[in-house]
Structure formats: C-alpha cells, structure tokens
Amino acid sequence: MSDFASRLACTALAAGALASAVLGIGQAVAAPTAFAPGTGGLVPGLAASYTLASNEAHAQGISVWITSGKRSDAEQRQLWRNAIATYGSPEAARRWVLPAEESPHVRGEAVDVGPWEGAAWLERNGYRWGLCRTFVNEWWHFELATTPGAACPPMWPDAAVRADRRGI
Numbered sequence: 001m002s003d004f005a006s007r008l009a010c011t012a013l014a015a016g017a018l019a020s021a022v023l024g025i026g027q028a029v030a031a032p033t034a035f036a037p038g039t040g041g042l043v044p045g046l047a048a049s050y051t052l053a054s055n056e057a058h059a060q061g062i063s064v065w066i067t068s069g070k071r072s073d074a075e076q077r078q079l080w081r082n083a084i085a086t087y088g089s090p091e092a093a094r095r096w097v098l099p100a101e102e103s104p105h106v107r108g109e110a111v112d113v114g115p116w117e118g119a120a121w122l123e124r125n126g127y128r129w130g131l132c133r134t135f136v137n138e139w140w141h142f143e144l145a146t147t148p149g150a151a152c153p154p155m156w157p158d159a160a161v162r163a164d165r166r167g168i
C-alpha cells in the first residue's frame, strides 16, 4: 500500500470510529487500532477528534503526540502534591495543576501534547475537529471546546481562573 493509501485507510478508520462514537454505535470506540496512542480513557469524542487531527498533522509531516491524557485520581493527587511543593502554595500551584476533583484530565476531557511544533499546529488547526488550546499559560493543553469548524473561544488566563469562574 502506498503511503497515501495507508494514510487514507487510517483516516477512514478513524472517521468510522468518530461516527460510531458520536452515534453511540456498538463498541467501535474501544477498538485500540482505530485511535491515536495515549487516547485510552478519554471521552469518546475527544479520543476520536484528537485521532483525526493527529492523523492530519502526521500526513502533513508534523510530529504531535499525547504527553498526558486521561489521569487517575491517584495520579492527579500526586501531581497536585508535587505542584504545591514546586510552587510553594495551593494558590500558586492551582494555576498549573488542578486538584483531582477539578481536573479535566481526571474526567478524560483534556490532552496535553508535544512537541511544541505539534502543539502549535494543533492550536492553528484543531478547531476543524473541535479541539482548542484553552489556557494562555499552557501551550500543551487541549480540550473539545468548539463545534468542529467553528473558531475556538478566547483562552482563559490559566486553569485556576476558569475553575473559579465555573465553580468546578
């Protein structure tokens, strides 16, 4: 199979998974070969959208991968403890790491990506699949935040500002 044909097949597979995820058909969303690495445990819409976006990035020769997706409660608690140690107080830490009960990563609703070039590509193009960078201070953090094809909303200054505003 040519490179182009294999990319096409991969995209078709992901598109099928996306349709299944959106329509809630069967267990297609759980098929591991259909999704990008690191999408396990994410909400189905995010797993499918990220997969389609990263397939397109790779087709354009851009490297992008998930550095952190779904996190367990215990993982987030450890990150929170580490952040308090690093930043000196819960108030300062909260700008960068949210407590487990507030973190979209624990809910499977966020991905951190790298390298910087891939994140920058996703910031420019992710809206096509509903993916947006959501925080000014985190170039690596993306969530489903718009209707596919519509512009992304303005970024929040940081995670703490949004959590306080939303009360979550």
Ligand SMILES: [Zn+2]
Pocket (backbone or CB within 6 Å): 105, 110, 111, 112, 140, 141, 142
């Ligand atoms: Zn994140």
